[in-house]
Amino acid sequence: MKTVNLSYSPADENLDCNPEPCVMALGFFDGIHRGHRKIIETAGKIAREKNLKLAVMTFSPHPSQVIPGNKKIVNYLTPLPAKEKLFRDLGVEILYIVNFNKDFSRLSHDGFTKLFLEGLKCRHAVAGFDFQFGFKGLGNMEWLTSAGKNKFAVTTVTKLTERDIKISSTHIRHLLDSGKVDSIPAFLGRQYETSGIIVKKAFKGAKGKCRLVSIEAAEECYLPADGYYLTEINDGKRLYKGICNTSGGNVLEILLFEFARFEAEEVTVKWLEKQTGSYSEQVKQDLHDYKAKREATRVI
Incomplete structure (x- = not known):
């Protein structure tokens, strides 16, 4: 996947990045949830049919950091590095990351269309029904469909719901704020994950293994509400289950169910379920259940 970083200023008449004819999926795509995937998969299908490159345009930082009020x-549900990896996994060939600065926020919807769609050789634009763009969000999908005639085609992806609830980044954040991580896969399409760096290991065994590990997540990660969660740590080689305490800010303290020898310092934490009861009682019970399950499945 080719990644192209773009920044706009009022003096720009074109974007000097050697664009290739493409089908462009548009959106901020925080989380890359089921609704986002529907947009990207729709764009990918069109790209294959038209023998064009599949491109995605996203923005950084979030527009709310620049637009007053x-x-x-x-x-973020998916900080930029995680978002790039997911795009790559979805078969995106070109990723345009637009710096959402003050100048860009003042660009008209017509100016955006000419510079960032026509200028990037977009032959077919794909976005969600509620996608808005340009100064004060005056551009929408209905306007874009009309403006694109004889220049590029437009496909609007309709709303996707789960249990009569619109699938959105906002709703997933609400579930995280409520600690309902076990409800997230129905909307996200996978279990929620957070990447981080191991900064401390404790309770080391004779062979350098540990039971307690502290993982520092990036400050921009959106973490579940304070509490204790059943989690799974992936170091690229093995999976380790444990109970995570989220009351330490972006430093996650996880008591593992078994001794672990991590093969990498960068790991991924998968959030499975919020735990009830006191920390010590819950860890004791979960450890007992985990050992019992392991013994029951052991081959004799």
Whole structure:
């Protein structure tokens, strides 16, 4: 996947990045949830049919950090590195990352269309029904369909719901704020994950193994509400289950169910379920259940 970083200023008449004819999926795509995947998969199908490159355009930082009067979103379901990996896994060939600065926020919807769609050789634009763009969000999918005639085609992806609830990044954040991580896969399409770096190991065994590990997540990660969660750590080689305490800010303390020898310092934490009861009682019970399950499945 080729990644192209773009920044706009009023003096720009074109974007000097050697664009290739493409089908462009548009959106901020925080989380890359089921609704986002539907947009990207729709664009991918069109790209294959038209023998064009599959491109995605996203923005950084979140527009709310630049546009006055909006609630600022500074923590992300998928920070940019995680988002890039998911795009790559979805078969995206070109990723355009637009710097959402003050100049860009003042660009008209017509100016955006000419510079960032026509200028990037977009032959077919794909976005969700509620996608808005340009100064004050005056551009929408209905306007884009009309403006694109004889220049590029437009496909609008309709709303996707789960249990009569619109699948959205906002709803997933609400579930995280409520600690309902076990409800997230129905909307996200997978279990929620957070990447981080191991900064401390304790309870080391004779062979350098540990039972307690502290993992520092990036400050921009959106973490579940304070509490204790059943989690699974992936170091690229093995999976380790444990109970995570989220009351330490972006430093996650996880008591593992068994001794672990991590093969890498960068790991992924998968959030499975919020735990009830006191920390010590819950860890004791979960450890007992885990050992019992392991013994029951052991081959004799």
